[in-house]
Amino acid sequence: MSTFSDDILKAALEIADEELRDSEYDVECPFCHKPFSAKEGLNTCPHCNEQVNLNLDIDIE
Numbered sequence: 001m002s003t004f005s006d007d008i009l010k011a012a013l014e015i016a017d018e019e020l021r022d023s024e025y026d027v028e029c030p031f032c033h034k035p036f037s038a039k040e041g042l043n044t045c046p047h048c049n050e051q052v053n054l055n056l057d058i059d060i061e
């Protein structure tokens, strides 16, 4: 029997994992207060070129 569907599932899981890691979030720059897409970690604001650290572990109260 073919393992075609298993390969599809594995590929889908790898894509999902990849997308999770590369997810972009709409954030507001704390320096110039303009919105931009940031990934987890260190980002550079495209508007003012300040470095913005996006830490997704922060609890929003």
Ligand SMILES: [Zn+2]
Pocket (backbone or CB within 6 Å): 029, 030, 031, 032, 033, 034, 045, 046, 047, 048, 049, 050
């Ligand atoms: Zn900015």
